[in-house]
Amino acid sequence: MSWLVTGGAGYIGSHVVKALLDAGTDPVVVDDLSSGHREFVPDGVPFVETNLLDTDTVTATLKEHDVTGVIHLAGYKYAGESVKRPLHTYTQNVTAMVHLLEAMAATGVDKIVFSSSAATFGTPDVDLVTEDTPTAPESPYGESKLIGERLLADVATAGAVAGNVDEAGAPVPVLRHTSLRYFNVVGSGSPDLYDTSPHNLFPLVIDALRAGRTPRINGTDYATPDGTCVRDYVHVADLAVSHVAAARALEAGTPLQPVYNLGSGDGVSVRQIMDAMARVTGIDFTPEIAPRRPGDPARIVATGEAAARDLDWVMRHSLDDMVASAWEARQAHPS
Structure with missing residues (x-):
């Protein structure tokens, strides 16, 4: 028996x-390599290169590998884009998930951990978001994740409706x-795995420093202690552990909430990240200041x-740990 990881050749998926x-x-990996990397999948782990829209291939994969559950991370993950x-x-994010659920229904796979997003909340008017905070997504990405949860x-x-049967x-x-x-996933749990996103803050800053350019802060006049945006930044290895814990709980029949926030509880500002980047890398720089986005x-x-419960x-990782692991993994891949 095994668990299917959709998007398992990606940054987060490979850590899962x-x-x-x-x-x-x-694990069994399905990934179309649109943003993932074949080399991120360990030797010996079954890998199927396909998009989830290909229901027949996904169904065949579930059958062939005797899959009992799915950790679903595949999708288009850029809110701004x-x-x-x-x-x-x-x-x-939506049509592909429908196809995945159809493949699961056809093969009797009845357990799934879904990688959703704090983008479902939009701009909450509370200092600390909980699972009960109203959702109000402000992008197609956030909407698509909320639709996934509702699906x-x-x-x-x-399935719970008495007498409900399939076509057969x-x-x-x-x-x-x-x-x-969750929001911003950073760091690395292995030098072989790193974030290659062209839109995420950590790789943007690290690539700028490696190229001798000055990283940029967008807006320093926010109503925060240092004037820059404050967000949750969580280490990818910590995140992966909780995905596996969720899968094991589902397999054991342990009752779970429909939704969990993987949050830090206090947050980190963009300025604090820049300071940590300079401190950990030893590259002294003063960030350029750009207008708000x-x-x-x-x-x-x-x-x-x-x-946590x-x-x-x-x-498990401090901000410096997050920066150091991300820097080390990126330095190991000079291209």
Whole structure:
């Protein structure tokens, strides 16, 4: 028996694969390599290069590898870019998820951990976001993640309806699921794995320093202690551990909430990140100051108390640890 990791050749997905292996669970990876990297998948781990829109291939993969559950990370994950590409975003994040759920239903796979996003909250008017904070996404990306959560709830409800059967007359199994919401995932759990996103803050800063350019801060006049935006920044290895804990809980039949926030509880400012980058790398620099970006809220920080209780969620890494591991992994890949 094994667990399928969609997007398992990506930055977060590859860390989840590593965490599954460390926990003694066999992973199977499906990834179309649109943003993932084949070399991120360890030798010996089954890998299928396909998009989730290819229902037949995904169904065959679930059958061939006796998959019992899915950790679903595949998708188009850029909130700002999703505003420019709404149709692409909804196709990759919503339509593809429908196809995945169809493949799961066809093969009797009834457990799924969904990689959602704190983008579902939009710009909350509270200092600390909880699972009960109202959702109000402000981008197609955030909307697509919220729709994904609702899809899971609706499919689970359908399975719970007495007498509900599929086209062949077989009972529809009750889907067991949970969704994990988080913001900025950083750092590295292995020198072989690193963030290659062209939009995320850590790789942008690190690549600028490696190229001899000066990193930039967008806006220093926010209502925060140092004037820069405050966000949750969580280490990717810590995040991966909680994905595996969620999978194991579903497998054991342990009751879980439908949604968990993987938050730091206090947040880090962009200025603090720049200071940590200079301190850890030994490269002294003064960030360039650019205007605010439209739609950037001053502060979004979530509590992780429920996840700490149920999903082994712990902030095991300091900000300097996050920077040091990201820097080391990127330095190991000069190209």
